[in-house]
Amino acid sequence: MTSSLHSGGPLMVLEDVHLTLGSAAGPVNILRGVSLRIATGETVSLIGPSGSGKSTLMMVVGGLERPNAGRVRIDGNDFGTLNEDALARLRRAHIGIVFQAFHLIPTMTALENVALPLELAGRRDALSVAARGLAAVGLDHRVTHYPGQLSGGEQQRVAIARAFIAGPKLLLADEPTGNLDATTGRLVIDCLFEHQARHGTTLLLITHDPSVAERCERQIHLLDGRIIEDRRTAPSRIGAARRAL
């Protein structure tokens, strides 16, 4: 596994992003002026207590939530100028997402779930590519199984295969081990980083686990909707963390 740092131009730029959501108790300021640049190929962990705005920030970066103010640019595409469908197409081409709750479609087999992004892009070889993707996460024996017939770890590996299948430039992972036990979690994280390294994908990873965060080149600490710390992980610590896991 490589630990070399990538130093390309910025893939992702956030400028003074604000997001307020309505609630029964009144408006809640989730993001309060987040500015951030992430270079192509960089691995970044997003840490912070519950309610600090990590998931919302990830939704914003994924084009699933629109900020009230500020700019979001991914690979030169300004989200403010894109409608919902254009954002969907952008995701299809450039962004993969892995959720804590997997979010597989329960009525589709593992193979069909993985093939979906390619099918939506009109790829005729979607199924064969998906089969290879499943094999790459060690699930070639589970292709015809439905999510309900898979364990949590297996479901998350299907989700990782699905997220990587279209060769995204950016991978967003929201606590991918949150629903898994420690051993399974380690396997899943290994799988994730292995794919990231193989494809040179930019990774933005939410985690509560410091050891997982240390595997990333950069750690951003979020509190009350603001970035309170943005630091590079020492290369020696990255190596140690990867060996430890």
Next chain:
Amino acid sequence: MSALSAPQAFRLARRELRGGIRGLRVFLACLVLGVTAIAGIGSLAASVLAGIKADARELLGGDAEVRLAYRPIDAAERAFLMQSGRVSEIATMRAMARTLGGDRRGLIELKAVDAAYPLYGTVVLSPVQDLAAALERRSDVFGAAIDPAILGRLGLRIGDSVKVGAAVLQLRAAIEREPDAAAGGLGLGPRVMVSAAALAATGLIQPGSLVTYRYRVRLPPGSEAASWAEAARAAFPQAGWQIRTFREASPTLQNSIERLALFLSLVGLSALLVGGVGIGNAVGFYIAGKTATIATLKCLGASTRLVFAVYLIEVLALTALGIAVALMLGALIPVVVTPLLAGVLPAPARLGLYPGPLALAALFGLLTTLVFALWPLAGVGRVSAGALFRDTIDPTGRRVPPATLAATVLLALGLVALAVGSAQDRTIALWFVAGAIGAFALFRAAGAAVVLGAGKLGRPRYPELRLAIANLHRPGAPTAQIMLSLGIGLTVLVAVALVDGNLTRELDNRLPAEAPAFFFIDIQPDQLAGFAEIVRATPGARFEQVPMLRGRITRLNGVPVEKAPIAPEAQWALRSDRGLTYAATLPAGSQLAAGAWWPPDYHGPPLVSFDADLARGMGLKVGDTLSVNLLGREITAVIANLRSIDWRRLGINFTLVFAPGTLESAPQTHLAAVWMSPPAEEALVRAVTERFPNVSAIHVREALATIDRILGMIDDAIQLSTLVTLAAGMLVLGGAIAAGHHRRVYDAVVLKVLGATRGALTRAFLIEHGLLGALSALVACILGTLAAYFLVTRLMKIEWVFLLAPLLWTVGLGILLTLVLGFAGTWRALGAKAAPYLRNE
């Protein structure tokens, strides 16, 4: 469940119901709709029949009625009637009314009444006046009370006069209520009521004129009408009269109402059965949504039987609620509908609570619910405590416990027994049951075939099509339920539309080609030459004429008809007088079915040719004898042959045709059918009726329009009931789509996260629902066409024509309904914000 656990089950069910019935709204809606339809139709029929029974004496015009064709009663008969009680004498016939200037004329139903009329009820006139005053003679002019329809036809007003035969009648009042109107049968023209003296003054009563004399008797209190009728028959066995008591005031009408009610009830039952699918689906979805609760209960030690009992109690409680609401609504239907039928019904309906039809509807509701709900309820047995630890994909479609299966079969048999046992015509009900079972089996099979076919279709290149086809066969997809519910609704629609289309076509299209323009009745023998002269002088006109008499069939092989076994479909021929004729040659529009036609110059003992269908119903064959009472004289003839008669030709034909040599000397008139083009019609009718005021012209198109109006009303009632079935289908469809809504939104969100555009999702949904609608409609077209073919050719016995338009309409409607309902259900899925579904919190 042991006795100990019964209270426990009730307690748990009560607690469970605290959570509300959100998932079971479709259950309630389907049940309420179906039971309301059946209860409403039953209550309506009961209140209409009760009205007829309550006013039976008014409808008949007395406690008993003696009816005679052609001749009034003789002195001895009159003496017998007069000593029986109070008697009212009435004569009815068809005649022509002409304006005094002679420029307009129209067929009327003339009714001459005496001073005693009506014995029961009252005639209401407008402007308000006494009937006697309205009809009295004032300086050579008789008065008449009329159906206001005549005013418009002849361009007259109240106070103007018309000529009927040789008499001038002043139209003094409009009839607002004629208590015995229904006793006259089908009226082809407006009613004109006059005094007996006025009828005599018209000069229309001539030998052989088609006059019916009716004598109504009001018996002294305490007398039994039936025994009086027996005594009258015994006293004058050769009178040839027909006696009816108030208890059989309107058997044809009652029969028709009961038959119509049966058809409507069966359509209502279709709605309930379609709703049953919705009930089953709703229970299935409800149980599926309760997986966690059931698993928890089982984790805590509840047995499957206890859990089953809990949910069965819930279903029964909701069934009771649904049925109660439906019975209330059903009981109110007559209140709403009877005012709309005021002009149609012979007697006002008796509004009230009729427990019979309500109980029947409740039983139908309960049995249907259980038949459809037990199976999905058995799903509680398939939920294991382990479900708490692992998702299940599709809990349905596994083995059903034998006890549930047996109970469902028994309940279904109970439903069949109830449907057949409660029907007025069991054969029709049995056909319905067979049809319903066939339709359910076929649509189930079609649904399974579509699911299987969609699975085998492979993966089309177009992603939206691939997604749509995949959605049809995914585990838990409602494809089969939607096809079943929508399909049956559409099948009923196709069948009704095709039957309606064939009937309309039969009445409309066949007429111009084959039907005569007019029938002229009451042509005296000495007027025949003059009549022929007028017709021949009309360019393009041709006519057929035959002598016509009327008589009543009294004996079959010497056995009085009252004692002979007669099939129901042949009884109409014995209820009143039949027109009859004599002929040397086989009439046009007939084919010999058995026996041989007599030689043209036959002279010998009486021979008769009889309708083959009626002969079958009366158990008669060639060589048997048939007795007919003609003007008090009984003629017994040997059946020489049987004819298959094509009544659709609308030419002249009679069920009874005698050989020459028997009837020539009897008083008779001639009946003529005239074929001609419409422009010459008016002039011909004027010429004939001007020269022969006693001759009446029946305009075939107008007469058929009268029949058409009645058929139209029946048709409307059936169409309305069809809509109820379709509404049930839509409810089920809506329910199935709503049940899958959450999953669909979730799928849409995940698909959007993976890059699907709203356009792509819309196209996929449209293709999926369009395919479902089109496939359901296609099967419905096949099945509906088969049902319609059976009804048209076997029951109505008219020519079958395949009509494409109703089928195209149905396919279009099917696609539209699924698209609209499906899309309404998924529209929110397209606009759903992804974030709330994807958050971990």
